[in-house]
Amino acid sequence: GAVVSQHPSRVICKSGTSVKIECRSLDFQATTMFWYRQFPKQSLMLMATSNEGSKATYEQGVEKDKFLINHASLTLSTLTVTSAHPEDSSFYICSARDAQNTGELFFGEGSRLTVL
């Protein structure tokens, strides 16, 4: 099946720094990728839709200047958490749509961010 890879899987950073998380579709092209955030014992919450070659679409309540999304190629989207604070500590998950085949969505392994 299609594979979506995230990097890093775990990251610890100091408060005030920025962290970049990568999401790659390894064997298919993804014009659209999605970024989710998940707090402990809660469900996934969609943050934004990442569109290749254009600006991301953010869900209500998600600060676009804090969570910068770049989708520069058909296989890579990045999420940068700027000026991270402890409340940004969470599990971040991306998904990508294999538009050329089944059109189904596949998820990355997730990236756990801990802000000290």
Add this chain to the structure above:
Amino acid sequence: DAKTTQPPSMDCAEGRAANLPCNHSTISGNEYVYWYRQIHSQGPQYIIHGLKNNETNEMASLIITEDRKSSTLILPHATLRDTAVYYCIVRVREQAAGNKLTFGGGTRVLVKP
């Protein structure tokens, strides 16, 4: 996307079939039923989907009622590795919003030896 209702948790015995219910009484005619599961600290994994006919694959079976207002995911022989949160989602398969999935609370399934 139509809202779904799932029990928050359920236990099942290893080796037995696990039947996971999902209510989606407001489902539209062009909406599919999708099931994903999330094992602890991992990304969601696609299990199966269907429109109105029952479906089966190597992981599970999906039974959709005739009126499509509810469905059941069946894990035929649950193993300890099936312990996870199972999400039932209904959505249009192709949509302008780009196939985004909205997750509900899911069912936390614990398979016991």
